[in-house]
Amino acid sequence: MMTHALHTILKNNNGIRCYSSSMGPPSLRNGGSLNNNIRDLLIGCLLGDAHIRRTKDNRSYITFEQTTKHEDYVRDLHKTLSEAGLSLSEIKYYTRKDDRHDSNNTSIYFKINSTSELNSIADLFLSEDNQKIVPLEIENYLSPIAMGKWICDDGQLVKNGGITLCTDNYELEEVELLISALSNKYGLRCTIHFKKGKNGNIYHRIYISKNTFNLLKPLIVDHVHPSFLYKLHMSPR
Template sequence: CLNKPQMYYLYLICLSLLLITPVYFNYQFKVNRLKGIYRIGPHNKDIISIIFGSLLGEGQGEKRFLGVGTRFNFYQKASHVNYLMFLHKFFSELGYCNSKLPVITTRLGSKGKIKKVAKFSTWTYSSFNWIYDLWYNKKIKHVPEYIDQYLTPLALAIWIMDDGVKVGKSLKFCTNSFSYNDCLLLIKALNNNFNIKASIQSTGNKDQYLIYIWKESMTDLIKIVSPYIIPEMKYKLN
């Protein structure tokens, strides 16, 4: 049997639960609808690495709502949907995007060709603006001058899965949208960060280039990125 002080203490606990619970649910309701300007991070290293790795490939940044926030858009062709689902799972489990799974849709490609793609976007964050400002000048994507500071093993693995192409016993990156100077920054970062040797080659089109990883650097490259490569993308590493 409880004495009076114990009963009073129990009463206070029950009263507190009754008062706090509605406030808690209301708080959750509001957090899900925060404006981008109030989403300020901070963001962990893996989030930054995946964003930077994706921006080296197909990923795109988008500054929205009069510049108060930035979101990132990810898309892949239908044959690489497992990779996109991997990215979506990572971001959604950390609360960076809608948990609804991406669906495969069609879009009109070059020369009227129909393409099947899947895509998703992060929520808008004001604390993503610095990344957008590093990568974009007048809405055109460029490689940041200090890319070596952000090219981690995870970022490199994402870049490979996003935009790497197997070439015999080696690998190339389809850096067509980047300038020659951008490509120079990238091969310098590969060498400085990982001792990976690479060269720039012309695609045959004016001002379009690709980065070719030297065959003798493939063993080192595989050791560095293998822990992060999903099974469906391991074919790119032979």
């Protein structure tokens, strides 16, 4: 669970990931061949549905999975990452049960094969026991590219305006951290919405108000896949 990982960092923030808010962690500022745009893309996806893991030989890999109705988006990600020079698996399909909603989903999947180039991102998003966490300094990494990809993954259309980020896999403390980062970085007005799953669990989601979301849209529209522009109340161009 993410709660333990987050609490461990909070209790030790004098010595762990306590970076300058203006500069960000050195491991993502220097070294490695990933360009800034690709790093931002990966960070946005990791805030959403992607997962990162370490291997025993000190490498890291990232997996991407969506339902098949988002196949165009996944294939576009695969193409972008392949053109960036990353080693990728082939795209695969399989059926997975979603316990949150008591349903079976046919998924499309691929991964970035293990490489030391991803270690700096793994250090950011993984605890020492390999559990995915929200970094305390996430505000430093919420670039327009990262925001666009996060909304592709987790954004949910709100008919009356605004948008909901379906942060179902995050603990309450992590959602509060993300809200603080969104407010500080972009001046977004956010509230927590509670969603009860069919399994009886309560999930915490972030609602971004219509007025402040309208200010964000021009910054991120170029980084949202055409199939997801409806989440911005826009049509494909």
